[in-house]
Amino acid sequence: xxxxxxxxxxxxxxxxxxxxxxxxxxxxxxxxxxxxxxxxxxxxxxxxxxxxxxxxxxxxxxxxxxxxxxxxxxxxxxxxxxxxxxxxxxxxxxxxxxxxxxxxxxxxxxx
Numbered sequence: 051x052x053x054x055x056x057x058x059x060x061x062x063x064x065x066x067x068x069x070x071x072x073x074x075x076x077x078x079x080x081x082x083x084x085x086x087x088x089x090x091x092x093x094x095x096x097x098x099x100x101x102x103x104x105x106x107x108x109x110x111x112x113x114x115x116x117x118x119x120x121x122x123x124x125x126x127x128x129x130x131x132x133x134x135x136x137x138x139x140x141x142x143x144x145x146x147x148x149x150x151x152x153x154x155x156x157x158x159x160x161x
Contacts, residue, residue, distance in 0.1 A: 054111035058120060061104035066124045068097030070131055116158055123155045 071094030078085050085091060108117055126148050132138035 052111065054108050057104050058108035058112060058117055061101045061108055062121055062124050064097050064104060065101035065121070066128055066131070068094040068101060069124075069128055070094075070135070071097060073132070073136060119158050120155055122151050125151050126155075 071090045075085050075088045075091030075094060078088050105117070105121075129138075129140060129144060129148055133140040
């Protein structure tokens with residue numbers, strides 16, 4: 051695996067971390083501004099910025115037509131995180147969609 055693929059994986063992981071932190075920030079009591087300034091929300095937004103920088107580095111050697119669809123791998127993991135950490139539903143339709151996404155990402159990664 052080349053360094054640029056590792057950077058793309060790091061961008062995906064950083065983006066997912068940002069997603070989880072943003073969700074955690076919404077669990078607070080209070081209005082939108084109170085949620086916006088929670089440490090989880092601020093850190094989550096920072097993760098998004100870091101993920102964007104990593105993604106830019108990955109795009110230097112990985113075609114965008116491959117790199118962007120590979121970020122869909124995060125949908126698979128985030129659906130599971132949402133289910134186990136936040137109690138979100140994960141029914142048969144979502145599981146089928148996740149399987150289709152996984153197949154598409156695997157197919158693209160081998161292209």
